[in-house]
Amino acid sequence: MAGTKIKNMEEFATVSGISRPTLSKFFNDPNSVRASTRERIEAALEQYDYQPNLYAVNQNRRLTKNIGVVVPNLADPFFAKIARTIEAHIIETGFRPVLLGSHGSPIMEIANLENLRSLKPAGVLLAPLGRASDHAKIEAFCQDVPTVLFDANIDKIGEAFVGSNNGQSVGLIVDYLCRTGEPPSFLEMRSPTNPNAFKRRNAYISAMEKLGHSPTLIQAEGEGWEFEEIGFREGMRVVRDRNLPTNTILCSNDRLAIGLLSAAFEAGLRVGIGEGCDLRVAGHDDHPFSRYTCPTLTTVSQDYEAIAKKSAAVLLERIEAEKPADSRRETLFEGRLIMRSSA
Incomplete structure (x- = not known):
């Protein structure tokens, strides 16, 4: 397709073999991607004579007040309770929570994230399925949207993780x-x-x-x-x-x-x-x-209240800072023994 007019970033991503999230990072800040990746993008720009629409890029950077909250299953009282606590805390800070459940499906989990992307969220709080999750697609999403993981950790993915010890x-x-x-x-x-x-x-x-x-x-x-x-x-x-x-x-x-x-x-x-x-x-x-x-x-x-509030607080800090933290943070809260009649 060399010499063919590239109409938009999606077409450029297809012909260059470079993911759309990586291209977005490059056009927002060329220094935010690895040097080798930057060289590949610059070579592809020269080869295909593509000029990004900077107005569209800037429009895409304008964030809404939406914050996505994705959990494995909203019908599970455990996740429903923690989601309600997160929701209340987000509303108090002036943002709008968008709650989505993945029904235990990795396909639905990715679909939820892509649906949130279309809303241009300020950030996302994600309780991933874990082993069944599509780690590569979640990582690509996290590169494009500020995301904090809670409950279940996926190593090295997202801005931070908050959960139980x-x-x-x-x-x-x-x-x-x-x-x-x-x-x-x-x-x-x-x-x-x-x-x-x-x-x-x-x-x-x-x-x-x-x-x-x-x-x-x-x-x-x-x-x-x-x-x-x-x-x-x-x-x-x-x-x-x-x-x-x-x-x-x-x-x-x-x-x-x-x-x-x-x-x-x-x-x-x-x-x-x-x-x-x-x-x-x-x-x-x-x-x-x-x-x-x-x-x-x-x-x-598990300390539902502390996990929910800390997750939201970490994400809001990231949104206000307008740049990623120097390193990925992990916060673990200790459990408390509840003695009842069964043991």
Whole structure:
């Protein structure tokens, strides 16, 4: 297409083989891209004799007061609660939140980000799916739009990450369970979507070994976000096989624990800490439903309020500064032990 008139930046991106976000960064500030990339762009500009519409570029740089908030699933009370807290904080600062749920789908997650791009948001708060996310496309989006990740981290992507200190919180509940009864086995998904699950697995193993106990993993088959169903199915298998080395099970998250509690009830097992109880069950997150299970669920709370407010504050700081921070920041909040009737 050399010698052919290039009409816009999209066509130039196609013929040059350089992504649209990278070209936007270059035209906004040539020094914001690597020297080798800058040389490629300058060579392509000369080859295709393309002159960008600087008025359009400047128009594209004019930001709205919109801030996108993308979570894996707005129907999940956990994400609904944290999204509501973020929404309230954003409104207080004079911006307009745009809430979107990805329904556990990586395709929908990228579609949400692209839809937000068309709104010219001042910034985006993203709780990514994690392992299932299209990391390359999310990274490309983050290069073009100020983005702060929360809940689930993807290394080196986005301006910052705000979440929970899984090492501290899992260590806290493992210590409690070992002090008050038999050391726990750990119920998790074999191939979890959320990267927090891997961190919790490693934290459990480390905490058990530190206390002189042998870790035992119970790995459930299944993928996606139907955690209660997976916990129930694996719970029924565990109950049927009767091969647990301990009467205590720590679940990777509260939703798995809720499924396990249901399986125990179906099997006629009594869960709790009183005389005559067959099983102790604990979880992680302090999911909004965990205080209404039967028995009520012992767990570790995530600081929803602090995570939500810090995420929004970091993004607003970035928007006001009008330039990226010198380095990517990570902020982790410690969990709090919630002792209830299940363990």
